[in-house]
Amino acid sequence: MGTSYSGSSSEVNTLNAFIKLMRASESINMRLNRHLSDVNLTVSQFGTLEVLHHLGPLNQRSIGEKLLKSGGNITMVIDNLEKQGYVVRKKDPSDRRAVLIHLTKKGETFIGKFFPKHLDRIKEEFSVLSEEEKKTLADICKKLGLKN
Numbered sequence: 001m002g003t004s005y006s007g008s009s010s011e012v013n014t015l016n017a018f019i020k021l022m023r024a025s026e027s028i029n030m031r032l033n034r035h036l037s038d039v040n041l042t043v044s045q046f047g048t049l050e051v052l053h054h055l056g057p058l059n060q061r062s063i064g065e066k067l068l069k070s071g072g073n074i075t076m077v078i079d080n081l082e083k084q085g086y087v088v089r090k091k092d093p094s095d096r097r098a099v100l101i102h103l104t105k106k107g108e109t110f111i112g113k114f115f116p117k118h119l120d121r122i123k124e125e126f127s128v129l130s131e132e133e134k135k136t137l138a139d140i141c142k143k144l145g146l147k148n
Helices: 009-039 043-055 060-067 071-083 105-128 131-146
Strands: 087-092 095-103
Touching (some): 043 071, 043 105, 060 071, 060 095, 071 087, 095 105
Antiparallel strands (some): 087 095
């Protein structure tokens, strides 16, 4: 579905590209994240577990920056993951004022088993693209994402 706007050719092309990008993103996210509710996780909770799994313990601010989420949102996400036994808050030994979020053994085991299944879903979604198309798409998205 494209735009019904009848502006200049450049405006119509821009709107059509935007609509297609947003629809593709929403469609892929909906299909990919459907299985998260089966394991009682939100997208932000899964993202937090994934970040900690790949980068190690981080403070809440760093997690929020990685996931493009506000501090208040990340606090709630961490609180809920802590209640589920997936993460724990620990004082940073190098800065006693700071708190780092660590995966628990339960959290590490869960994300270690769950992430490969999620990756398989991502690979399936992108199987319609060639390797060159994936690189081009990544470059275009990076260019859009870094625009000031």
